[in-house]
Amino acid sequence: MKCLVFSTHRQVRDFISEHDNTILPKLYTIDEFLKRCVVVPEKVFVDKSERVLFLYKAAKSVDIGKLGFDKNFLSFIQNSSFIFRFYEEIFAEQVDIDTIRSADTYANFEDHLVLLKELFNRYKELLEEEGLVDKITIENFRIAETFLEQFEEIELFVEGYLSRFEIGVLQRLKVPLKIHFAYTPFNKKLIDRLGIDESLPIDYSFEFDWQRKKIINKILLPKVKRDAIEVSAFEERINQVAFVLKKVEQFIEDGANPDNVAVIVPDESFSEYLKLFDSVKNFNYAMGTPFVQSSYYRRLADLYDALTDAKESAKAKIVGSDIANSFEQVDGFESFIEFLQNLPSTVKELEIIDEELFMFKRFAPLLEDVKPLHLLHSWLQRLEDKQIDDVGGGRITVMGVLESRGKEFDGVVIVDFNEDIVPKVDEKDLFLNSTIRKHAGMPTRKDKENLQKNYYYRLLQNSKRVAISYVKSEESLPSRFLFELGLKESKVQDELYRAIIAPSTEIPKLEDVPIVAKNLFLEEPKLTPSRLKDYLVCLRRFYYKYQLKIENEVESGDVNIGTLIHSALEEAVNQKNMFSSHKDYHAFVMDTLYKSTTSPLQRFEISLEWEPKLQKFCEIDFESLKGFKQECIEKWCSSEYFGFELSSKIDRVDLGETVVRLIDYKTTKNIDNTVKDENDFQLLFYRLWAEANFPNRRIETIYWDIYGSKEVKVDTTPKKEQLAEIVNELKQRKEIDFTKTDDIKACKYCDYKVACGRDV
Incomplete structure (x- = not known):
């Protein structure tokens, strides 16, 4: 056979x-x-749920806090996949941790690798005591x-x-x-x-x-028919849907078998756009439907948001409901399981729920004392990456590039052919970088990119007809791989295709009624850098935000890394007498930073991207920290300027005998854009405050570029005259015509674009 x-x-x-x-x-x-x-002789392979339990037991003897992990079991469940992924990769490539340590020339990950080796050895010991083996611990x-x-x-x-x-x-x-x-x-x-x-x-x-x-x-092999590949660019991502619909229709009209036509989605989130316009169910989705879209998940997510005050809209739906009343009766793990089993669900949902409940129950001994709200959070986390199979779709398959391997097509449409999407590799290398990978003989980032490129190249070879689209905007560029394939850029095609998904011949426009209102600065002459920037960027935004006081509902979520770094540096400056070296300074900042978030992704980002940058920052900044008196730290300071009160929150003021250093921490990856921003008066506000309070000292205004590991001194003198003109104009105007900005780019992420009609 x-x-x-x-x-x-x-x-x-x-x-x-x-x-x-x-x-x-x-x-x-x-x-x-x-x-x-x-x-593996005399061994049984450990199952998926038990391997997490054994790893958790192993972690009790290791200081996993240094890896950025919490020993709390629920947090550990979530983080364990990152650890297993590391072990799985080094096992697959038959590289041990000592080899990686020897390849880590600059000892960037030395402490991490020592702990990971200790954790691995303990995990292996625990499995062997029970006659078990994991695929990552196979030796003989x-x-x-x-x-x-x-x-x-x-x-x-x-x-x-x-x-x-x-x-x-x-x-x-x-x-x-x-x-x-x-x-x-x-x-x-x-x-x-x-x-x-x-x-x-x-x-x-x-x-x-x-x-x-x-x-x-x-x-x-068949040649890649470059002349027959159609390439189109779109300013708006959703307009690629129209391109897909049109190209698929053309392929089939020209004789393609619908079963041999596919839509390739490098980023699977694009499939949600397709579903919106797939009213006749022509497509089937190889990746399924995200479980987070199910009614079962949404009800539980609303319950959690209501109980944690995350969303007012969730409160309105949940308070007093049957699900809220049932959850009030939960007082432990068993009653929580009973609560979950009594929730209504569809047959498709139940398949996933039953499987996950079976695994979840295995953790019962470790979850008996966990609060019901934390159990609910953990349950939602278990479900958020699940997919419901698409069994009732059409004949045209929507799939990722991996699913296309080895298949031949009459026609394919590839969307989102953009830089950072094609080829797509993991951004975060857990405890490894390309230098270490190369020296240890493991696949590097370039190797992974080439593997992805190979999938697309084979797809083009195996397809009789190909159409490619990408997004072309200030934020999105075509993939360099497009040019590597010998293909050319396209002009934007939004107008040519948009009518397919928005067939109305005329797009209704909101009547642009002029808004003229009294100048509130005459009653309250106060400015902050952000208030002034909003005024200068778009008067209409300023009107909604400050005069009508319309606030956007803030979604709950992780605090961004920049804010966490600011807070850690504030605490470090307050404790500077504890530090005898820049190493003490750095150790304190990192310890504070890790404690400030429970998000595993943020902790990895801190560990892999920001820890070395903050190490450099602390080396450079330590002399200033110890040599100057910190007059202010994250403090609101005000000064009077031509009848206006100027207020700004200064990150740090270093005071010397002859100089005042006004420091604004920046975690942006492009400090040049900040320096060139003509609407940013933050450093000038700092200077005006310092001139009023320290008239006999030289003043330095500084962006501390943490990402670039350097101080950037900025001359704010040219902006002084500009600010004087702005203030003089505000003092003279009784009314303001709150017009919309002419810079459409400023509308893209504006919270008020729907209100002013720029979202139509």
Whole structure:
């Protein structure tokens, strides 16, 4: 019997459908095949829920706080996936932590790696005590000969990459093995990994005899028909939906089989736009529907938001409702489970709920004393990444690029072909960077990008017709990969396609009624930098925000990193007498910063991106911190200027015998934009306050660019005359015509664009 091994389940399903009414060989995905091949003697593999429990027990003997993790069990459940992901990758590449430490030349992650090794060893010990093994702790294994002896031959179809562990398993197979792969400009890593020494021509598919290490067949691949690939740009992301609908219609009218037409979504969130306009259900969605959109999840999310005062709208729906009354009766883990089981749900929802409840109940011994509200939060977290299968869709498939591997299409439409989306790789490298990866022999960011590029390149080769769209705006650029493929940019096509999804010949416009109102500055002559900036950027925004006092409802969520850094530095300056070196300064800032957030993503961002930058900041800033008196720290300071009260919150004032240093911390990644902002008077407000309070000292106004690790001194003199003109004008005007700004870019993220009609 022959055995065929594919990269994806979709390839297996397609093979079955193409060979209907025939005797099929054994079919597996590569993951399924390897699991059947590998046997660890006298050990049982730990299941998904139990591995979290064992890791939690192991963490009790390790100071995981230094990794940015909380020992609270509910927080740990959420964070454990990040730790397992690290262990899984280094196992797959057969690299131990000591090798990574030796590759970490600058010891950027030394403390983290020592703790991760200690945690791993303890986790492994606990598993062994119970006769268990995890896929990440496998050391000695044997090949399941009884499973393999049923096969006369195995054929493996590789669409991507093979890890060192996978290669190691294949090397121990005795059954004749043939590997099918394509060689493109982007997958040399696979050729190296297969150990092929001979020079191979690019853009061929090969059949490789694994045991004999010999190419036994090659076939020229279809060329990428660049002249036949249509590329269109859109200013608004949603207008790509119209492009998709039109191109799919054209493909089918020209004879394409709808079953062989696909829409590729590099960012799966785009599928939600498609669903809005898929009224006749032409599409089926390989990624399913996010569980967070289910009525079951929304009811629980509203309950949580109401109980935590996160949203007023949630309170209005929940207070006094049946679900709120039922939750009041919850007094422990068992009653919480009963509460969940009594909630109404659909059949599709119940499939996911039952599976997750089964896993959740396994944690009962550790959750008996947890408050009901925390249990609810943890339950919502367990469900937020789940997907409900789309079983009732149409014949045209919407899928990610991974699902397209190995398939041939009559036509494909690829959307969001933008920089940072195509190719898309993880932004955060957990305890690893590209330098360490290279020295440790692990896939680097460039390797991962090339793997993604290879998927798209093979997709173009395997598709008879291709249409590509991307967003073109100040914030979004076409992917550089577009030009690497030899394709050209397009002019924006919004007007050409928009009518397909917004067929009205005339877009209704709100009547732009002029708004003229009295000048409130005459009654209350006060300015802050933000108030002045709003006035200068858009008078209409100023009117809504300050004269009508319309406030946007703030959504609950994590405080941004910049705010956390400001708070940590404020506390550090207040405690500066504790520090005898810049290392003490840095250690205090980082400890404060980690304690200020429970978000695992924020903690990783702090650890991997901001910790080295703050280390440099503390090295440079320590002398100033100790050498000057800090007159003010995060304090509102006011001064009088031509009859106006100017108030600003100064991050830090360093006072010396002859100089006053006015410091504004900045965590932006582009300090030049801040320096050039003609509507930003923050530093000038600082200077005017200092001139009034320290007339005999030299004044320095400084942006402390934390991301760029440097002080940027700014001359605010040119803005003094400009401010005088603005203040003089405000004193003379009895009324103000609150016109809309001419700069449309300022409207993009404005909270009031709907009110003024700029969102139409």
